[in-house]
Amino acid sequence: MPEAKKFLYVNRKAPYGxxxxxxxxxxxxxxxxxxxxxSLAFLDDGVFQLTRDQNTDEIGVKNFSPTFRxxxxxxxxxxxxxxxxxxxxxxxxxxxxxxMYEDEDDDWEEKPSIHIVSRSEMADIMADxxxxxxx
Amino acid sequence: MPEAKKFLYVNRKAPYGxxxxxxxxxxxxxxxxxxxxxSLAFLDDGVFQLTRDQNTDEIGVKNFSPTFRxxxxxxxxxxxxxxxxxxxxxxxxxxxxxxMYEDEDDDWEEKPSIHIVSRSEMADIMADxxxxxxx
Amino acid sequence: MKFxxxxxxxxxxxxxxxxxxxxxxxxxxxxxxxxxxFFYHDGVNVATNLSIPPQDERHIQKNWTELAKANDIDxxxxxxxxxxxxxxxxxxxxxxxxxxxxxxxxxxxxxLGQLIxxxxxxxxxxxxxx
Amino acid sequence: MKFxxxxxxxxxxxxxxxxxxxxxxxxxxxxxxxxxxFFYHDGVNVATNLSIPPQDERHIQKNWTELAKANDIDxxxxxxxxxxxxxxxxxxxxxxxxxxxxxxxxxxxxxLGQLIxxxxxxxxxxxxxx
Amino acid sequence: MSTLHTxxxxxxxxxxxxxxxxxxxxxxxxxxxxxxVYGAVAxxxxxxxxxxxxxxxxxxxLDGDAKARGLAAGKLIKxxxxxxxxxxxxxxAEHDRTQSWL
Amino acid sequence: MSTLHTxxxxxxxxxxxxxxxxxxxxxxxxxxxxxxVYGAVAxxxxxxxxxxxxxxxxxxxLDGDAKARGLAAGKLIKxxxxxxxxxxxxxxAEHDRTQSWL
Numbered sequence: 001m002p003e004a005k006k007f008l009y010v011n012r013k014a015p016y017g018x019x020x021x022x023x024x025x026x027x028x029x030x031x032x033x034x035x036x037x038x039s040l041a042f043l044d045d046g047v048f049q050l051t052r053d054q055n056t057d058e059i060g061v062k063n064f065s066p067t068f069r070x071x072x073x074x075x076x077x078x079x080x081x082x083x084x085x086x087x088x089x090x091x092x093x094x095x096x097x098x099x100m101y102e103d104e105d106d107d108w109e110e111k112p113s114i115h116i117v118s119r120s121e122m123a124d125i126m127a128d129x130x131x132x133x134x135x
Numbered sequence: 136m137p138e139a140k141k142f143l144y145v146n147r148k149a150p151y152g153x154x155x156x157x158x159x160x161x162x163x164x165x166x167x168x169x170x171x172x173x174s175l176a177f178l179d180d181g182v183f184q185l186t187r188d189q190n191t192d193e194i195g196v197k198n199f200s201p202t203f204r205x206x207x208x209x210x211x212x213x214x215x216x217x218x219x220x221x222x223x224x225x226x227x228x229x230x231x232x233x234x235m236y237e238d239e240d241d242d243w244e245e246k247p248s249i250h251i252v253s254r255s256e257m258a259d260i261m262a263d264x265x266x267x268x269x270x
Numbered sequence: 271m272k273f274x275x276x277x278x279x280x281x282x283x284x285x286x287x288x289x290x291x292x293x294x295x296x297x298x299x300x301x302x303x304x305x306x307x308f309f310y311h312d313g314v315n316v317a318t319n320l321s322i323p324p325q326d327e328r329h330i331q332k333n334w335t336e337l338a339k340a341n342d343i344d345x346x347x348x349x350x351x352x353x354x355x356x357x358x359x360x361x362x363x364x365x366x367x368x369x370x371x372x373x374x375x376x377x378x379x380x381x382l383g384q385l386i387x388x389x390x391x392x393x394x395x396x397x398x399x400x
Numbered sequence: 401m402k403f404x405x406x407x408x409x410x411x412x413x414x415x416x417x418x419x420x421x422x423x424x425x426x427x428x429x430x431x432x433x434x435x436x437x438f439f440y441h442d443g444v445n446v447a448t449n450l451s452i453p454p455q456d457e458r459h460i461q462k463n464w465t466e467l468a469k470a471n472d473i474d475x476x477x478x479x480x481x482x483x484x485x486x487x488x489x490x491x492x493x494x495x496x497x498x499x500x501x502x503x504x505x506x507x508x509x510x511x512l513g514q515l516i517x518x519x520x521x522x523x524x525x526x527x528x529x530x
Numbered sequence: 531m532s533t534l535h536t537x538x539x540x541x542x543x544x545x546x547x548x549x550x551x552x553x554x555x556x557x558x559x560x561x562x563x564x565x566x567v568y569g570a571v572a573x574x575x576x577x578x579x580x581x582x583x584x585x586x587x588x589x590x591x592l593d594g595d596a597k598a599r600g601l602a603a604g605k606l607i608k609x610x611x612x613x614x615x616x617x618x619x620x621x622x623a624e625h626d627r628t629q630s631w632l
Numbered sequence: 633m634s635t636l637h638t639x640x641x642x643x644x645x646x647x648x649x650x651x652x653x654x655x656x657x658x659x660x661x662x663x664x665x666x667x668x669v670y671g672a673v674a675x676x677x678x679x680x681x682x683x684x685x686x687x688x689x690x691x692x693x694l695d696g697d698a699k700a701r702g703l704a705a706g707k708l709i710k711x712x713x714x715x716x717x718x719x720x721x722x723x724x725a726e727h728d729r730t731q732s733w734l
Contacts, residue, residue: 416666419665423721426716427721430721527732529640529732
């Protein structure tokens with residue numbers, strides 16, 4: 001088997017106003033079965049996808065935000081969130097959901113999947129990929 | 136017959152990248168038959184719709200910019216273009232097509248349909264309408 | 271008061287068709303009239319009867335069809351926009367030699383004049399798009 | 401080189417499907433391979449066979465069908481995205497109890513795995529969207 | 531005579547809200563719907579501009595859209611008033627025309 | 633190792649081009665296509681930012697899209713290089729990956 005490729009899913013859009021965030025997540029879930037080296041980037045309005053307390057009852061659209069918390073079960077554990085994007089939007093890291101995974105290489109210890117990175121670190125992450133899919 | 140209503144067609148998007156500009160023009164042409172008091176507003180990226188020398192041969196999309204020059208024949212003669220929007224985009228009024236009409240109330244004299252207005256005048260025009268359709 | 275509504279984006283991809291639906295419902299609940307909804311641009315795609323959303327998601331076309339039926343709303347799909355995007359009623363399909371049609375119940379295909387007429391006859395015109 | 405292409409927006413409304421088409425054609429003309437094009441989001445609407453654009457406009461679906469036929473391109477339409485938006489092949493229409501289908505020649509409906517597989521097997525993946 | 535402006539796109543990604551703020555007039559209303567509700571968040575890079583306009587223009591946010599995006603009333607700029615779909619209908623009726631900043 | 637970035641939306645209406653400029657790295661390429669070609673116009677409100685980046689990043693414009701929008705080469709920022717669809721293909725091949733700023 002050839003070496004795994006590095007896949008980056010880039011999320012720059014807010015949830016609900018358009019379907020891109022939801023359909024991006026659907027790709028991530030299906031893609032997990034392919035055992036590639038997967039990372040997710042959240043920048044610009046994409047950081048809004050991860051906020052807490054989303055309640056879509058009144059707009060009649062499905063709330064898919066809980067699905068992010070299940071990503072660990074699919075071995076998708078690298079979610080990079082851009083610090084500057086949060087700040088411009090008046091958000092702190094504590095406004096985001098807690099997303100954890102159990103590290104099988106470290107006695108199944110619970111660890112956070114979300115990593116807050118600077119814009120310059122985000123640029124480095126983007127430059128270190130084989131395939132970049134944008135949503 | 137009731138008095139004519141004031142209709143404003145607001146164009147804020149560039150041509151070709153999306154179809155809104157073309158489909159807006161289709162509404163204007165059909166709408167002309169209804170003998171309402173019609174104005175067109177071009178602001179933000181909408182000012183790009185009126186530029187000269189558009190040539191779509193290589194992209195295989197229909198060039199609809201000549202149609203603007205036919206608007207006078209449909210008695211659509213009030214095209215308001217925002218000065219600040221032009222300036223931000225590095226455009227001068229001379230970068231726009233000449234669009235003329237023959238004024239039946241003034242011995243069929245040829246007059247320009249394009250009026251360059253300030254942002255504040257554009258706001259006044261918007262505030263003086265019965266129906267505002269946005270594209 | 272009479273509200274005319276324009277829907278300019280397709281279902282699911284943009285929220286516009288949902289927001290317009292909730293707005294129309296609220297207007298009717300408050301005793302206003304919604305004599306017509308005009309579907310333009312990708313909005314014509316709301317009128318396909320072939321949509322099969324996942325069971326846990328709303329069915330946008332069916333919502334509109336039911337609302338229109340219960341409240342006598344004239345739902346007009348722009349013919350020029352619809353032809354580009356592949357939304358056809360039976361007559362048009364026959365005329366164009368297509369062996370299938372996909373216009374859902376409660377929608378009718380007509381010209382852009384219906385949009386202008388709506389603007390003239392309604393007290394307010396509200397556009398939902400992107 | 402092998403180029404995989406993703407088309408994420410519908411025909412006519414956005415230029416994405418046109419740009420992707422010209423890009424694919426140019427890549428093939430230069431001797432590259434385009435083994436697969438994956439249609440996702442509103443991109444699935446490119447695959448309707450009911451589109452009837454005005455005679456003086458390009459026919460986006462037909463352009464793709466012809467390019468794929470001449471160059472053996474596997475054109476895959478995402479099933480989940482297609483079902484939401486009302487793009488069905490005959491089998492799916494039958495299974496879902498719909499009396500019409502609208503998938504154009506040269507396209508096939510399949511899962512998102514085909515997108516990932518394309519990313520793995522192609523040297524470059526290029527997305528055209530909005 | 532006044533206008534109800536509706537904006538539906540995030541002010542961080544799209545210029546529509548900014549353009550609306552620069553074209554609305556005293557006495558008008560602006561209703562933020564769909565992704566535009568993020569424009570009502572306190573402490574963001576656009577909040578100062580919104581607050582500056584809130585004196586002579588009524589600024590509203592569609593409550594269902596705000597809640598969907600996790601924006602409880604406490605996170606919003608003080609002068610912004612949440613309304614439901616019924617309040618949206620009232621706003622359209624109260625103003626003489628509606629302009630959508632698409 | 634380098635990236636080809638593509639941008640397709642006008643920089644005056646949408647933040648994608650700006651975000652791309654802030655995330656690309658020396659040696660990368662940026663290709664402006666569709667409505668993003670307006671970002672290559674000389675003398676606009678975004679031209680200075682483009683010129684500042686043109687030293688270490690190759691900036692290209694899709695010629696057919698520029699012509700469609702009436703942008704002859706003389707109207708473009710000097711450092712911007714027009715390419716055809718074939719040049720687009722070459723750029724994708726020459727860079728290690730392509731990232732679309734949608």
